Amino acid sequence: MTIRDLFEETYSSLTVNKVRSGLTILGIVIGIGSVIAMVSIGQGAQGSIESSIQSIGSNLLLVMPGAQRGPGYQVSSGRGSAQTLTQDDADAIIKQITLARAIAPEISRRYQIVARGTNTNTQVVGTVASYSQVRNVEIDQGSFITDQNVLSLARVAVLGPTTRDDLFGEGSDPIGETIKINGIDFKVVGITKSKGGTGFGNQDDMIFIPLKTAQKLLAGDDYVTTISIQVQDQNSMTAAQEEVTSLLLDRHHISDPQLADFNVLNQADIVATASSITNTFTMLLAAIAGISLLVGGIGIMNMMLTTVTERTREIGLRKAIGAKRKDISIQFLAESVMLTFSGGVIGVLFGWLISFAVTQFTGIATQISSSSILLAFGVSAIIGIIFGYYPARRAAGLNPIEALRYE
Amino acid sequence: MIKCEAISKVYVNGDVETPVLKAVSFEVKHGEFVAIMGPSGSGKSTLMHILGALDTPTSGTYRLDGHDVSKLSDDELADVRRDKIGFVFQSFNLLSRATVLRNVMLPLVYAGISPGKRRSGAEKALLAAGLQEDRWHHLSNQLSGGQMQRVAIARALVNDPALILADEPTGNLDTKTGEVVLGTFQELNRAHRHTIVLITHELYVAEHADRIIHIQDGSILEDIRNHKKRLAHAAHFSS
Numbered sequence: 318m319t320i321r322d323l324f325e326e327t328y329s330s331l332t333v334n335k336v337r338s339g340l341t342i343l344g345i346v347i348g349i350g351s352v353i354a355m356v357s358i359g360q361g362a363q364g365s366i367e368s369s370i371q372s373i374g375s376n377l378l379l380v381m382p383g384a385q386r387g388p389g390y391q392v393s394s395g396r397g398s399a400q401t402l403t404q405d406d407a408d409a410i411i412k413q414i415t416l417a418r419a420i421a422p423e424i425s426r427r428y429q430i431v432a433r434g435t436n437t438n439t440q441v442v443g444t445v446a447s448y449s450q451v452r453n454v455e456i457d458q459g460s461f462i463t464d465q466n467v468l469s470l471a472r473v474a475v476l477g478p479t480t481r482d483d484l485f486g487e488g489s490d491p492i493g494e495t496i497k498i499n500g501i502d503f504k505v506v507g508i509t510k511s512k513g514g515t516g517f518g519n520q521d522d523m524i525f526i527p528l529k530t531a532q533k534l535l536a537g538d539d540y541v542t543t544i545s546i547q548v549q550d551q552n553s554m555t556a557a558q559e560e561v562t563s564l565l566l567d568r569h570h571i572s573d574p575q576l577a578d579f580n581v582l583n584q585a586d587i588v589a590t591a592s593s594i595t596n597t598f599t600m601l602l603a604a605i606a607g608i609s610l611l612v613g614g615i616g617i618m619n620m621m622l623t624t625v626t627e628r629t630r631e632i633g634l635r636k637a638i639g640a641k642r643k644d645i646s647i648q649f650l651a652e653s654v655m656l657t658f659s660g661g662v663i664g665v666l667f668g669w670l671i672s673f674a675v676t677q678f679t680g681i682a683t684q685i686s687s688s689s690i691l692l693a694f695g696v697s698a699i700i701g702i703i704f705g706y707y708p709a710r711r712a713a714g715l716n717p718i719e720a721l722r723y724e
Numbered sequence: 725m726i727k728c729e730a731i732s733k734v735y736v737n738g739d740v741e742t743p744v745l746k747a748v749s750f751e752v753k754h755g756e757f758v759a760i761m762g763p764s765g766s767g768k769s770t771l772m773h774i775l776g777a778l779d780t781p782t783s784g785t786y787r788l789d790g791h792d793v794s795k796l797s798d799d800e801l802a803d804v805r806r807d808k809i810g811f812v813f814q815s816f817n818l819l820s821r822a823t824v825l826r827n828v829m830l831p832l833v834y835a836g837i838s839p840g841k842r843r844s845g846a847e848k849a850l851l852a853a854g855l856q857e858d859r860w861h862h863l864s865n866q867l868s869g870g871q872m873q874r875v876a877i878a879r880a881l882v883n884d885p886a887l888i889l890a891d892e893p894t895g896n897l898d899t900k901t902g903e904v905v906l907g908t909f910q911e912l913n914r915a916h917r918h919t920i921v922l923i924t925h926e927l928y929v930a931e932h933a934d935r936i937i938h939i940q941d942g943s944i945l946e947d948i949r950n951h952k953k954r955l956a957h958a959a960h961f962s963s
Contacts, residue, residue, distance in 0.1 A: 318833055631819060634819075635830070638806065642799060
């Protein structure tokens, strides 16, 4: 029996009962389609989360103060609450860590902002010129804070686009206008480009002012809340992280790394954490969709068992004229694989349409990867083999004498 | 050609043993047209299954074309059926959704004949079975009973088998059509020297053969030359 014969036989037996074949295929179409759609939604979410993490900068290490602990180390007031990082720490990192390409210390706190009678409460970040490079901040209008601004304690401010909209109205040009931060006048010198972040940690709702200005006029101390370090390249991230850790341990006179009063966060770790969350989410969606695929597979098995019973005499005849067990089982396997495979093809299209519609109507990003399509084809073929195997074996095992007598 | 030596078949159902064939021995020579006749329950169907390599005897040997077929596995039996035996059944057993030509070509598919050669083989067999050419592309369920049985005969012929086994080939046909089909078997036997074994329970059907083996209760009751046919045959030649 050649492959062509097998195709012809399969085609002619599946087209005898088109409605039944169609309904059986539909089960697989829905299964494969929902797997494709769900995975595309999950991967879309993963992609947008990763790109928003990447948007805060590349090859980034973040040094943050650790938990402030009292004597006996019993009470922790929470990570980031301690005031343990100082300007001197930042200067030391600049001087001693050679793997760092650029460093931007910052002090950030929320303040009430007033401008022309409107007011808002937002994050005020005191930082230096290199911040725009390290944290990937682009300027839309005007300019970012300069080193000169920092040295001269200039009262200038760079607004995020959301803050600009809140204070001055959408699309306005507030360069040169004055805003009051905590009652102190600042001149607006620039607007940053939107990064498109939403929700918590919105990077568009911020005001940047010179670091020294923030320390002296607003905070009244020398502490910094975060030191952002851009590392030379991706491969030296871990080495740089270790160097920074040991330098700061040394400077803070701490011998046990477990008791460090600061944390060094690696951006790769943040991405990995976020990815693992979205991966779990994707897996969950795919598993739910997979159940419908399983149900579709059982539909295939059901149909194949019915077919074997209906065609018992035909099987008997085929055996009488010389078909071996193998010939019979291959024929029935081919039928079930043909069903699931065509279901797979239509299902991929169907899933693609669903994810396209999801993006169109809800704005949720979706992403169909070639791997999920390949996987869908593979899974549908495997389902055909698994759920076709038992009926095919049953057909092949029929006794020709009894099969020929079957009414 | 066919040599059966003390063939017995016992069906075991739980503890009950039912002997169906009791040490049956006979020979069929190449080119013979033999009818195996007996009432239902006589064991003729079981004998047909053994002769057709669909089943193996409990004891005794069955040699077909010089090969011992009595102890083969399922797949080896399938090979024997494919290469040496052509079946004609009472209920035709055609694939209803396939054309006449495809039905006849089916054994060639399993014999591994290339698609190009199948067509000419099937046409030859259909001509030999006497089915007109205008029916060849019909679906087999569009044919009359007599035409269906001719398609089945063509299918049995297409592999050029050593033995054609016909199991009640006229059972589903009216007398007139049955007569025509039996005439086709006689023609195949006479003109093409095909060895034919016909299984039936009716004497007038058996009388179309050269030799009648009468089976009852699993044993051969008598094995006779069919003089009636010989006479008819002689008359045919003398006229």
